[in-house]
Amino acid sequence: MTAPDIRKEIEQLNEIMSLDNSDVVPAAVRALAIQAYRDHDDEKAAQALSAMWKLAATHAGGHEIESLDGEEFGRKVGWLSQTKKTRSDRTIEQYLAKYARDLLVTPMQDAVRAGAVRGIVKEVVREAEGTYTCDWCLERCGVWDPYDANAYGVWARHAGCDCDIHIRYVEEDE
Numbered sequence: 001m002t003a004p005d006i007r008k009e010i011e012q013l014n015e016i017m018s019l020d021n022s023d024v025v026p027a028a029v030r031a032l033a034i035q036a037y038r039d040h041d042d043e044k045a046a047q048a049l050s051a052m053w054k055l056a057a058t059h060a061g062g063h064e065i066e067s068l069d070g071e072e073f074g075r076k077v078g079w080l081s082q083t084k085k086t087r088s089d090r091t092i093e094q095y096l097a098k099y100a101r102d103l104l105v106t107p108m109q110d111a112v113r114a115g116a117v118r119g120i121v122k123e124v125v126r127e128a129e130g131t132y133t134c135d136w137c138l139e140r141c142g143v144w145d146p147y148d149a150n151a152y153g154v155w156a157r158h159a160g161c162d163c164d165i166h167i168r169y170v171e172e173d174e
């Protein structure tokens, strides 16, 4: 892979990793998931989650993402459709965005490593946004060497996290 290809791949991944939840989750998928929650509808829940999986897959470049089937997916369907808890639309949206992001953590780490090996990725920057940032996020905020960023889980985010994570490329300093 050429350096521009790696950079393009990272930027494509970052469209899911760093955008706001409302920009990551398509309106139709959000509406479907909210309906699944209200109707306790497993099928709609599976459709919404599958749509998020496909979205993640289209941003994964040449990287493989975790497969759709299995217990984990079943648990996610249940979280959406089979709960008696009250959930806000925002919580559901966060859940969908987090699902897509979680699928892309490993591909992002691979792409960042490839970029570091080729000498094009300089640093990974994670910045706290908003008025309150939890301790877990604060531990992951800062300017990281790309290998350290991978090792310390800098790409991991919880559902309500609004941290901004981006890459500094070597050539920007030249």
Ligand SMILES: [Zn+2]
Pocket: 133, 134, 135, 136, 137, 138, 158, 160, 161, 162
């Ligand atoms: Zn946090």
Ligand SMILES: [Zn+2]
Pocket: 133, 137, 157, 158, 160, 161, 162, 163
């Ligand atoms: Zn955060």
